[in-house]
Amino acid sequence: MTEAFKPVDEPGLVDCVREALAAETPLEVVGQGSKRAMGRPSQAGQLLDLSACSGIVAYEPEELVLTARAGTPVADIEALLAENGQELVFEPIDYSTLLGGDPGSGTLGGVLAANLSGPRRIRAGAARDSVLGISGVTGRGEAFKSGGRVVKNVTGYDLSRGLAGSWGTLAVLSELTFKVLPAARAVETLVFAGLDDARATALLSKAMGSTADVSGAAHLPAAASGGLKIDGIDGAATLIRLEGIAVSVAARSAHLADLLSEFGAPKKFDDAASRALWRAVRDCRPFAQGDPRVVWRLSVAPTTGPAVASALAGLPGAGHYFDWAGGLIWFAVEAGEDAHAETIRAAVAKAGGGHATLVRAAPSIRARVPVFEPQAPALAALSNRLKENFDPRGILNPGRMVAGV
């Protein structure tokens, strides 16, 4: 690999893409490289490093909007928001716990390109739900913008959302605008002990269908809950998070304890303990780096979570826990030849559908196995046509999502 392109602004970025086009050299697009170990291994010859395209362009707390360049560290943004009592409501996961690298690394561009989210996904959506506008450069070297700086906007196609989860394969982001929201004034977590998966998801479903406005709903079987070291809990733990103003949290907490009394009496954790707990759930602490197993992220209908987990329980070294009220399964398993991709995807399909993404595995496995859920032919063809329209020469992160695309 030759020396990296490191543009400092959008015109510089355009030049880089155009030069790569002229030289027919595919680019690997990175911010701080925090997710380079995710997805299919890069097939690009040249690094395009966006970390110097950094800085907050505009932040207006009273307008609930923040614009920053793509290479701006998320940690900087979260710190600035916290100073103003605000936050990125979608609670982006910090992948360093799972993948290694510096804790808190990652850039705003990567947040959208990988469509990050966290436990609050069930209530407040993912990065794609908070993005308001973007600027970027296509694989044709054309600079463009989409969206704006206001929440309500239906002017033209929603390319900002269209680029969410595109892993830098359609365009290189240069600037992003996100909606930000006031951070909750109070947080409390209810922890129920000793439930099996089926009972736990029944509990979570009941809580989610209540008026308690739950903002986190996770279940950790005994093998996974040990990794969280929850004070006074020894064994399976079922977690419900409530956020808001103090009187509201207290009222909803009492309401839930009453509504869910058939599942036992919950232990209640206050602000500080709650925040640590949900960070661990968000970042997949139970399968943190050092654990030799591969890690999958499965998204399914919440009530089908236990069936999927139980179908996979016989795989070597299998371990799991649930977020999103049962709809997100973090699944660890011994690597084997192919990370058990076919078995896992068959279990998801059989339970009613969803998708499975291989998050952590050796590069050799990620090169061999479809890392993202394979698509039906018509949808795959449509995806390819979109890629061809934005990046006809295949110079942006080729093969990052799908082999040969």
Place this chain on the structure above:
Amino acid sequence: MSGLKMPAPKSEILAARDEIVAALRAIVPGEGVISDEIEMRPYESDGLTAYRQMPFVVVLPETVDQVSRVLKYCNDNEIRVVPRGAGTSLSGGALPLADGVLMSMMKFNRVLDIDFDNRSATVQPGVTNLGITRAVEHAGFYYAPDPSSQIACSIGGNIAENSGGVHCLKYGLTTNNVLGLEIVLITGEVIRLGGKHLDAEGYDFLGLLTGSEGLLGVVTEVTVRLLRAPEVVSAMLIGFPSSEDAGQCVADVIAAGIIPAGMEMMDNPAINAAEDFVHAGYPRDAEALLIVELDGPQAEVDELLGEVKALAGKNKATTIRVSSSEAERQSFWAGRKAAFPAVGRISPDYYCMDGTIPRKTLPRVLARMRELSDQYGLRVANVFHAGDGNLHPLILYDANRPGELDKAEAFGADILKLCVEVGGVLTGEHGVGVEKRDLMGEMFSEDDLKQQLRVKCAFDPNQLLNPGKVFPTLHRCAELGRMHVHKGKLPFADIPRF
């Protein structure tokens, strides 16, 4: 039609009408194909009634297979297709074409699956927005986006327009509440996206399709997220001596970390028109009126009502009323929700605009709008989704007075340009359609629009689905696809490399 140019009808299509109608009848039997002029009349316009065009032929398919075969037939024969839901678009999104098959999806009217445990409902696209809530409210659930036309508008149309409503600051737009779609491409291929699980597998086509105004595919099934209805909902009516004070109050509420379920503003002409119409007890002398709605547990609503009251007082509020019953809350909203027809009573015609602006620019925008009002000699009343900056100026005119519609449209265009100038956008929730199509250049450069067209080219390279909407000019996809690269050269020697 005032100066609106639509794609010229293709003479070979017009000439082959009998053959095309017969072919469509072979796919959709019985009364599913309408070719009689009198029966087609109801389809000649949508909610933007200033524009009318008789369709070429109307088809009302009942099955996904019929949709697929009709689209494939049209694609193979290069026949244009205009998809239509309930026809409530305010931007002409469902305006027919003289040589276009109008495909109404209103026979797709069944609720397919309600799953309270997974908090989702799967419905056909012709089900009305309110119909979803009606189907689930017995269990205490509802579907959050609530455009004012919710009693009539279809969920398929909501997907096409990414519809909003008064509660989207807290609960999001359509795009934030859709979990899955089944769509049919112009090729007849059927594609399923998402479902009861979260996030896309691959590119976010759910995001691209929502708000694509019927130019990318025809929706045949929709899965939406259901929410549990809050325990308590309470509304507050606050009158202010100036729009600046009302605007400051909105800013203070947000700065206090409060995200109300709804926060609506009306100006004095809108207040009086609404009060004349529904007698909601609005303060007629107020220059600006805020309706702030709070929901949640009783304890939360009580506390936040107190906080908002204090902020209103600080901003010189002249009237503060809190709803003491559900009936009173509904009456607070009755005036706001009837603002359009109320204005319709004081003027023979009105033209409803839909820009979004950064909240803080409201006083400046209202002041400039008053100047424009004087300049054009047309009155304007304003209703405003104050929480999210979405402004609906209603321009009052009389279509029977020669030239007045043109004047109203020019006034409207100036307002939208003003919205863009202050950092906002052309349309917050009504869509571009034909109405704002020619203003897209105010907001987007040629390169910006090219990228949007490339999405179109990935879906519909022959540009047969709803042409003439959204994009001011039609480029051939092949033309857009050309690339100009000088091979083997390194023309950018000064790129920083490290």
